[in-house]
Amino acid sequence: MNSDHAAQVLVIGAGPAGCAAAMTLARAGIDTILVDQSRFPRDKVCGDALIPDALRALDRLGLARELLSAARPLQHMRVFSPNGSHVELDGQLASLPRLRLDNALRGAAVAAGARFLAPLRLARFMESDGTLCGACFKAPGNRAETAIRAELLLLATGAASAAAGTRRHMRT
Ligand SMILES: Cc1cc2nc3c(=O)[nH]c(=O)nc-3n(C[C@H](O)[C@H](O)[C@H](O)COP(=O)(O)OP(=O)(O)OC[C@H]3O[C@@H](n4cnc5c(N)ncnc54)[C@H](O)[C@@H]3O)c2cc1C
Known part of the structure; x- marks a missing residue:
């Protein structure tokens, strides 16, 4: 693993859901990392x-x-x-346009104190004693993994939520 980060909450996916969550957490004083597979600003298929x-x-x-x-x-x-x-x-x-909306939301999350890391694509979850304790990510063109540890993971990858074996870890 080429680097390690740690936070109280790791939010994966910086669309409107992830950004709103990261912003709200950071405003509450919770140490939050927000990760996305895309560099921002990024566009998204949408009616806007x-x-x-x-x-x-x-x-x-x-x-x-x-x-x-x-x-x-x-x-x-x-x-x-x-x-x-x-x-x-x-x-x-x-x-x-989502290019502007999502980037403004991401900026507001960062202004609130969340740390934004991108581009990092979720590769796998990390477990300790059967409990999720973080996730590993890959950057484009880099085979090494970036590990991010967190007490709580929040998956906000939208329609891509079946990625990286997430179903096995989902709680309803
Ligand atoms: C064709 C179309 C038109 C639409 N038009 C409208 C509209 O006009 N108005 C409206 O309100 N809604 C519209 N929607 C719905 C809207 O796009 C979604 O409701 C909204 O984007 C969901 O937000 P989200 O944050 O949950 O997910 P998303 O916006 O999908 O964000 C998910 C984020 O997670 C990231 N991500 C995904 N996988 C990974 C991974 N493995 N690792 C790291 N990051 C990852 C993505 O890069 C993305 O930034 C439309 C949807 C479609 C498909």
Whole structure:
């Protein structure tokens, strides 16, 4: 292993879920490491729409005003499924490219005190006496692993959550 880090909480995945968690933990004074497989800013396949739930979540994080100033306000939205059917949404809506949204959320997590490490891709979990105690990551083009130890792991890898044998470790 080429380096070691340690934190109270390790958050894997710096999308909106991981960044919001890392930000909240860091603001509470918890030593937090946030890891992503991508260098930021990075884009993500998305409609880029912020629906009222998302706006409320940004508001709770204290970021709505700043992010909405960069967003395009919308009052109406039509969401299509692959088979062509669609639903209509009305209300206070907005559009902000994920390239900007996710990087702003990551920046807010770092400003709150979380340490951001990237690009590091989850390779495997570390166990001690049958309990998770961290994870090992690989950087692109580097065969050596980076080990990060933590008391608590938070997996926020979105649709990729089946990666690296995570199902075996999931608790409901
Ligand atoms: C086509 C499409 C359109 C969509 N349009 C909208 C929309 O308009 N509005 C909306 O609100 N939602 C939309 N969504 C849903 C939205 O993209 C997700 O709900 C949201 O991205 C989930 O956030 P997340 O943080 O859980 O995961 P993600 O945003 O997927 O973030 C996961 C992060 O984990 C990282 N990661 C993954 N695997 C690893 C690994 N092994 N090691 C390290 N890091 C890893 C990734 O690089 C990524 O940064 C859309 C989804 C799709 C597929």
